[in-house]
Amino acid sequence: MLATAELRLLEAxxxxxxxxxxxxSRGQVRLHRTEQDLLLVRLAADTGARRGELAAxxxxxxxxxxxxxxxxxxxxxxxxxxxxxxxxxxxxxxTATLWRTVTDRWQARAGADRLGPWLFSPDPLHSRPxxxxxxxxxxxxxxxDTGIPxxxxxRLRHSLATHLVGNGQVLQAQARLGHADxxxxxREYAYALPLxxxxxxxxxxxxxxRPRDQFTVKEPGSTGxxxxxxxx
Numbered sequence: 648m649l650a651t652a653e654l655r656l657l658e659a660x661x662x663x664x665x666x667x668x669x670x671x672s673r674g675q676v677r678l679h680r681t682e683q684d685l686l687l688v689r690l691a692a693d694t695g696a697r698r699g700e701l702a703a704x705x706x707x708x709x710x711x712x713x714x715x716x717x718x719x720x721x722x723x724x725x726x727x728x729x730x731x732x733x734x735x736x737x738x739x740x741x742t743a744t745l746w747r748t749v750t751d752r753w754q755a756r757a758g759a760d761r762l763g764p765w766l767f768s769p770d771p772l773h774s775r776p777x778x779x780x781x782x783x784x785x786x787x788x789x790x791x792d793t794g795i796p797x798x799x800x801x802r803l804r805h806s807l808a809t810h811l812v813g814n815g816q817v818l819q820a821q822a823r824l825g826h827a828d829x830x831x832x833x834r835e836y837a838y839a840l841p842l843x844x845x846x847x848x849x850x851x852x853x854x855x856x857r858p859r860d861q862f863t864v865k866e867p868g869s870t871g872x873x874x875x876x877x878x879x
Contacts, residue, residue, distance in 0.1 A: 649692070651793040652685040675756075679771050682749045684785055687767065691786070691800050693742045695807035695824050698800045700728055702779040704766035706750055712743040716825065720779045730825045808832070812839040 659681040663674040691701060699719040708715050717733025718725055727733070738746070746766075754762050756771060763774035767782055777785075783800060790798040804824065811820035812832065817840075821832040833840075 648688050648789055648793045648795065648798065649685075652681070652688045652789055655789075655792070656681040656685050675771070679753070680785075682752065683767055683777075684789055686745055686749055687782065687786060688789060689742050689745055690738075691803045692807065693739050694736060695804045697729065697804065697825075698783055699779045700825075701800065702767060702776055702782045705764045706762070706766055706773070707764070708766070709738070709743065709746050712738050712740065714738050720776070723778065723780075728825055730827050734822065734825050736823050808836050809839045812836040813841060815841055 656678075659674070659678040663678045687701065690696065690704075694701075694714065694716075696716060697719065699721055700716050702720045703718040703725060704716075705718075708717075713735050714737075715733060715735050716728060719728045720726070721729075750762075750766075753771070753773065757773075761772055763772050765773045765776045767777040768775060769777055769781070786798075786800050790796075808820050808824055811817075811823065817829055817832055820826075820836065821829045824832065826832045
């Protein structure tokens with residue numbers, strides 16, 4: 648999906664005409680949209696943020712590589728995240744650079760002090776938020792162009808969680824997803840936990856493969872060393 652979003656952005660750049668030429672306005676709208684779409688896919692995959700959280704991002708939420716998530720849209724109402732409190736997480740260097748690059752472009756096009764607060768917006772001045780529903784539709788369009796049936800923003804969140812829990816990083820997954828406690832993370836993603844019983848399996852394997860002549864079979868009920876466990 649990242650490759651598709653990147654290709655759509657390159658095509659938009661190639662077909663975007665300078666201001667004043669025919670169809671320039673339409674080309675600028677498409678360019679603005681594809682820039683946001685690429686950032687959307689990258690942020691969703693990097694952060695595991697909920698759709699309502701993604702829709703509520705503002706330009707000043709990123710400090711260096713630290714992203715502060717302290718608001719979300721729920722039924723088009725701006726509120727706190729589902730956990731009831733905000734959180735901070737570190738973005739990948741490429742994701743943080745992409746955020747700064749596209750927002751700098753938007754600022755340059757809008758002019759000094761004209762750019763609004765919202766990261767994802769339907770207008771070039773970013774004066775109003777795009778909304779969680781519209782954000783989902785944007786993502787679905789990229790999914791359809793990519794040809795990955797069933798991909799959703801929520802499934803990207805699950806993919807990130809499965810990756811972290813599968814590497815034994817339960818607390819890191821809890822923090823990134825914004826779960827109230829690690830028990831929630833474990834309950835939802837216990838299936839992804841790595842197996843840690845290889846040493847037990849190896850010890851049992853050694854025990855079961857001990858030379859057979861070490862044992863003498865005795866009658867049931869008798870005691871003493873060397874009795875063979877009939878079940879084993």
